[in-house]
Amino acid sequence: MNLKELWQGDENQSIKGWDFSHIKDRWYEEVLPFDYKKIVMKYLKKDMTLLDMGTGGGEFLLSLNHPHQNTYATEGYKPNYDYCLEQLQPLGITVKYIDKSGVIPFDDATFDIIINKHSNYNIKEVKRVLKKGGLFITQQIGCYNNRELSQVFIEGFELPDKHKHLNIQSSRFIEEEFKILECDEYFPEIRFYDIGALVFFCKIIVWEFPGFSVNKYYNKLRKLHSICQRNGYITSKEHRFLLVCKSK
Secondary structure, eight states, X not given: OOHHHHHHHHHTOOOSTTOOGGXXXXXXXXXXXXXXXXXXXXXXXXXXXXEEETOTTXXXXXXXXXXXXXXXXXXXXXXXXXXXXXXXXXXXXXXXXXXXXXXXXXXXXXXXXXXXXSOOOOHHXXXXXXXXXXXXXXXXXXXTTTHHHHHHHSTTOOOSOTTOSHHHHHHHHHHTTEEEEEEEEEOOEEEESSHHHHHHHHHHOTTTSTTOOTTTXXXXXXXXXXXXXXXXXXXXXXXXXXXXXXXX
């Protein structure tokens, strides 16, 4: 099997939710200095009405073991939404589709706490569906995420969503009369130990690598393969920030 066929095997792997087990031990993500789950659990109480925005496949949400009758989720990626209907709704968790408008499909003042890991949000909508004194906890992917890799594949690359970093986002929440309880920002290293693992990653993260395919970028992948053989891995920097906000 040649390199192209090998990489196309990784490219054609299917995925449900955000399951990266296919490349287990083939990549590395530096551990963040803040723990999103621990922070969520610090504030989450059993009697709270909880919304998980952009729940993915619901894996993280289920790990919280929150009472299902108090648990709600939104998802905007159709394959994941369909998967959540199969996996979460039979448990009594309400799942609703959220489109790119950012309108949260629930009534005003519905939730005690909203959590959001790596999904888009509209601050005014978050405020609308939160109860007074409600909490919004989010870990976000910042605008500098994987900039090095994007520059390899995208000619004339420009930073997307330049407003997506901690200073601007915290200021916007303050403008909407939220109180910032906690915040942090970090740029963890990411490594891929073979190019097939990188291919799998790029194919899934379509918003960072639009139109990606092995055929389209084969020559560039070959160059990265040479670097990987020489150094043992391909590296990049991610961008993460955390906010815990309280509605006044």
